Amino acid sequence: MAVPLICESPARESQAELLRQRYGFSAELGEAPCVLVLTETRLELRKTDEPKLGAIFVDFVEGAAAHRRKFGGGRGQAIAKAVGLKKGANPSVIDGTAGLGRDAFVLATLGCMVTLVERHPAVAALLEDGLERARGSEVDDIAARMTLHFGPSLDVLPSLRADVVYLDPMYPHREKSALVKKEMRIFQTLVGADLDADALLAAARAAARVKVVVKRPDYAEPLAGVKPASSVPTKKNRFDIYPI
Ligand SMILES: C[S@@+](CC[C@H](N)C(=O)[O-])C[C@H]1O[C@@H](n2cnc3c(N)ncnc32)[C@H](O)[C@@H]1O
Incomplete structure (x- = not known):
């Protein structure tokens, strides 16, 4: 519909x-x-x-994004470690499941050039609007490092190449966590679960020069059942790392 x-x-x-x-x-x-x-x-x-x-809505200028930009822990954050943001190294990143662009914004804030791929039209439009409002604001330089592609990653990835491909597909929530945050409830109604997510791993590996990083809830199986070489844990999630 x-x-x-x-x-x-x-x-x-x-x-x-x-x-x-x-x-x-x-x-x-x-x-x-x-x-x-x-x-x-x-x-x-x-x-x-x-x-x-x-x-x-997507707001890269104020609210949670601004708080994380100022106080989020910079390159000490788990996502930065997983992607390989060492001193002086700013790998280029394709975010193949961009969503509301939060992870992509963190990486762009830390200096990465990030290509965002989003297939859901409403989510892509929200992202486009957020990026537009970021232009000319205090985060203009960060927004300039973010490029949005609307379309399914399986179609878009073969024409892209970057050091790192980052994936964060929707994962079916456990029964008990059905009362997820209000924002997630709206998002899940709209987007649903990414039931075809497993196919993304091979496409991501073909587009990445250095590694693929996959965000998973701590209780979830690895993507496509493929064991990662290593993982960076966080409170509720982990970043699975697949070197090329
Ligand atoms: C869990 S959200 C990602 C959240 C994001 N990491 C953030 O920080 O805001 C997953 C998003 O990936 C998108 N998605 C899933 N599979 C995709 C695919 N094959 N191609 C493009 N987008 C995809 C979904 O539409 C959804 O918006």
């Missing part, structure tokens, strides 16, 4: 129409579980039957 996109700002109706055409959004609200709303200032995703959950 096409995600509807409605426009709350008369001044931005032509931009809304451009987004509908580019990503195949519909102009009718219909009975879709989620709706994109173009407000005066940003693009938001809302869950239609649970409006109290609030909205999802």
Whole structure:
């Protein structure tokens, strides 16, 4: 079902129409579980039957992204260690499952050139909007290191090459953690589980010069059942490392 996109700002109706055409959004609200709303200032995703959950949007300038940029631990963070951000080394990275771009933003903040690949049209549109708002802001230089490709990684990866390919596919949540954070609930309604994720490992290996890094929940099997050479653990996840 096409995600509807409605426009709350008369001044931005032509931009809304451009987004509908580019990503195949519909102009009718219909009975879709989620709706994109173009407000005066940003693009938001809302869950239609649970409006109290609030909205999802991409914000690289303020909020959690700003907090992590300033106080997140820099190159000491597990993701930086996994990707191989040693002193002076800024590997190029393809993020093959970009989502809301949080991990990609962390890597770009630390100096990596990051190519983001996202196949879900609503998520790609949110990312595009977040990147646009980052331009000309205090994180302009970081946004300049991020390039977005809309499409499935299995199609896009063969034409790309980078030192590291990073993957973070959605993983079916355990029964008990079904009451995941409100944001995840909206996101899961929209995107669902990435049931074809296993196929990504081989495509990622073909595109990477140095290594593939896969983020997994700590309780999850390795991607495609392939044992990594090593892992960097965090509180709830781990980064599995596959050297080339
Ligand atoms: C768990 S989220 C990634 C979160 C991301 N690491 C972040 O920091 O915001 C997974 C995302 O990958 C996307 N995705 C999954 N498989 C993909 C594929 N084969 N090609 C492109 N995007 C994919 C999903 O649509 C979803 O948005």
